[in-house]
Amino acid sequence: THRVLLDVDTGVDDALALLFAVAHPEIELIGVTCVSGNTTLENVVQNTLAILDVAGAPETPVAAGARRPLIEPARSSHVHGGDGMGDLGLPSSRRPVDPRHGVDLARDLILGSDQPVTLVTVAPQTNVALLLRQYPEVAEALDRIVFMGGAAGVGNATAVAEFNVWHDPEAAAITIDSGVQTFMYGLDVFNQVGVARSDVDALLSGESAAARIAGRLLDFQADGAHIGDAGALCALVDPGALHVERHPVRVELAGASRGQTVVDRRPRVGEDAVHGLHTALPLVDVALDIDAPRVARLF
Numbered sequence: 001t002h003r004v005l006l007d008v009d010t011g012v013d014d015a016l017a018l019l020f021a022v023a024h025p026e027i028e029l030i031g032v033t034c035v036s037g038n039t040t041l042e043n044v045v046q047n048t049l050a051i052l053d054v055a056g057a058p059e060t061p062v063a064a065g066a067r068r069p070l071i072e073p074a075r076s077s078h079v080h081g082g083d084g085m086g087d088l089g090l091p092s093s094r095r096p097v098d099p100r101h102g103v104d105l106a107r108d109l110i111l112g113s114d115q116p117v118t119l120v121t122v123a124p125q126t127n128v129a130l131l132l133r134q135y136p137e138v139a140e141a142l143d144r145i146v147f148m149g150g151a152a153g154v155g156n157a158t159a160v161a162e163f164n165v166w167h168d169p170e171a172a173a174i175t176i177d178s179g180v181q182t183f184m185y186g187l188d189v190f191n192q193v194g195v196a197r198s199d200v201d202a203l204l205s206g207e208s209a210a211a212r213i214a215g216r217l218l219d220f221q222a223d224g225a226h227i228g229d230a231g232a233l234c235a236l237v238d239p240g241a242l243h244v245e246r247h248p249v250r251v252e253l254a255g256a257s258r259g260q261t262v263v264d265r266r267p268r269v270g271e272d273a274v275h276g277l278h279t280a281l282p283l284v285d286v287a288l289d290i291d292a293p294r295v296a297r298l299f
């Protein structure tokens with residue numbers, strides 16, 4: 001089993017990730033930290049609690065973390081509806097919010113665990129960066145950090161930048177340079193995992209509330225149903241479904257390419273005329289291709 005701490009900006013597809021994490025027998029979800037991104041921090045917390053109710057999650061601690069990126073103001077995306085999670089009108093949850101800041105909850109859970117924890121972030125990486133800076137000792141206790149973010153190819157927030165990294169590029173740079181092995185589940189694979197209409201319909205008429213809500217979340221997506229952030233958790237339990245290569249990665253912090261993840265896929269890296277010694281860049285396991293039907297089935 002994978003002991004997972006999940007960082008979210010719930011978020012239609014973050015909700016799918018939460019449902020999957022609770023449902024999958026090989027994932028032990030030990031806590032959830034919230035960050036602003038798709039929507040405001042307040043919405044993210046409420047959406048997360050409401051989805052955990054639907055999922056029938058046990059008393060999983062949920063804490064609020066950063067309400068804005070390290071440098072820039074928060075810039076919510078509007079593609080997730082007014083409440084940031086598809087305007088499903090779910091009843092508000094009576095689950096308590098953990099009184100600790102998300103960063104402190106993460107620290108306590110990671111250092112308190114008797115086995116390595118996998119930190120999975122499907123949101124801008126502000127909480128993760130703050131955690132690694134404030135409590136560097138957590139690095140030792142982490143198995144690795146799996147992040148949904150970045151793109152080796154085409155972006156979405158800009159032509160070259162993916163939303164989560166674009167929203168807080170400095171945070172992403174801190175994460176991949178932390179010394180903890182990172183796994184990038186970026187747009188190159190993220191965009192591939194669609195769900196067929198017949199499967200959405202099957203979920204919509206499913207027996208469990210979790211299935212029906214998953215169907216509605218998939219249905220909400222204007223650009224075709226896809227599992228989105230949930231794919232990062234699928235990658236954890238079925239790594240064989242992905243083609244992964246370890247490459248140097250640099251996060252662009254300036255100019256028009258701000259937020260781009262430059263994946264150096266050259267077979268031989270060496271002295272680089274523009275960027276200095278590329279071998280000094282952190283090496284990231286980058287998911288470049290995915291068996292989409294296999295992962296959609298898993299979901």
Ligand code: BDR
Nearest residue numbers: 011013014122163164229
């Ligand atoms: C990412 O941005 C958000 O809108 C999604 O939840 C996902 O984490 C995709 O770029």
Ligand code: CA
Nearest residue numbers: 011014122123
């Ligand atoms: Ca997200």
